[in-house]
Amino acid sequence: MLGRMFSSGLEWAKRNERGEYEVAEGLSATLFCAVLDYYKTGAIRCPPSVSVAELREACDYLLLPFDADTIKCQNLRGLLHELSNEGARAQFERFLEELLLPAMVECAQRGDRECHIVVLLDEDSVDWDDQYPPQVGEESSQAVHSTALYRFFKYIENRDVAKQVLKERGLKKIRLGIEGYPTYKEKVRRRPGGRAEVIYNYVQRPFIHMSWEKEEAKSRHVDFTVSSMLKS
Template sequence: SSASYDNSSSDAEDLSPEDCALRSARDTEGYSGSPKLKPCLVSKLEEERDRRENAARLKSRRSQLTDQGNGSSSGGSSSTESNCTPCHHPAGGATNFSGTMTSSYGDGGSVAHSANAACSDERVTLIVDSTRFVVDPALFSMQPDTMLGRMFGSSLENNITRPNERGEYEVAEGLSATVFRAILDYYKTGVVYCPPSVSVPELREACDYLLIPFDAHTVKCHNLRGLLHELSNEGARQQFEKFLEELIVCRMVISAQRGDRECHIVVLLDDDTVDWDEEYPPQTGEEHSHIVHSTAMYRFFKYIENRDVAKQVLKERGLKKIRLGIEGYPTHKEKVKRRPGGRAEVIYNYVQRPFLRMSWEKEEAKSRHVDFQCVKS
């Protein structure tokens, strides 16, 4: 009965994987009389080979990792973590800022501070918009010219800032917690990133209040239009103050020396020419108008936003009745018409040019009053 068994099946099942591999090799070399392996056994051989290859790869990878770990420990740790112990959130949902500062920032120059240099065990709690911020005061010493740097940069014992009854400091009144959180990033990274929920003018106001420079190197905004508008306002203020000192004040002084208490200035291009007929001058409505030939100032006043900035600067300098705009100004005569009766009429060419008008009159209301006194004859 044993002869009826399938020899190929029983022999193959009793063989070890190595014997099966040897037998398979003999079959491929031409031993046609030997029985062939079943597909299931071929799969077992492939799985065994894959398992051995995987084990070899894992062993090699483990030895590499071990060698790397020994090398890094012998050469010193490359970790950049600060040795500062992070402070915990107090009651009320405080925001925690560690004193680390390992940053290098943009095109305005690179600044790098070590983490340990800006870190201390001392912590202060700042309250802004009913939100608590737990901060290392050493963080502010890196920017001593800012308001927070002046308040907390020196020793707290010698600081004029006084805490409340719970030892917390209420600062930046009127600022939102979102804006103040963005401002704190400046002390850590040197850059203020404008949050999406904060307008650029609001961030600008906060930077001015906290004495933080507002420029393209320290402020980054997704809203480029708003950022460039604020930068243009600052640039326009500086540019107009330069025009004021170099080109405008001297004309105002000339008017004041004549006894006038107001001044009217027209801004023409550098190549504009004024040629009026001496017998028939144009009617401008101004007895004494000063002419300033400046293409740069003409381009400056072309923008209404720049005129608004200039008006604000003149107000800050104490001037009144300020008017800035663009109006037609006669440059030269085009032709002369003869009206019935022999009267001549001169037609002038007008160009649109900026003008400024301002006054420094103090007793404006009294100047309009006419006092009629009765005099006995």
């Protein structure tokens, strides 16, 4: 509590008209009493009238640990949900640094302003025919092989956590979903007129799309100012 009051964040070190520091702003009396038990017993018992999410916010506000050793409550579903959110955040930040960021940097070095990444299984084999490459929905589509990230994205709550992390890191136009991805050529059929029709095997895999374009509203229009001046 004192750490929160006297931290470097100036917004927490303001005094009221009586020269007092106000703590526990927005916390109910029931919740505040429960939090005070931490200083007596080292544990916090969540009152039945308080949601686990509220208790989590209070712990974050007062810089108290929120884990299975500290928090005791009847609502195990709510507790495990909050712990999963914390675990998912830490896990996705590792995925972001180790798997996704290198692909994003590769796009940026080409001059692209967005990235579309498909997550394949470790054992997925991709063998495209150079003469008959498959049609993919995104021009800048890339693929990473990670069964762990594939399993991470199967939970809706994990996808929400991933979106929040990317948003906090300054990215936008964030989309996550499932799409078909071509892995290898099955056969080539000749249509009337001799045109080849290539059949690829597709697998359903998660994808993540994000953008770091700063002025997307302007880039959709052509600026003719310079060319007009040169002509004149």
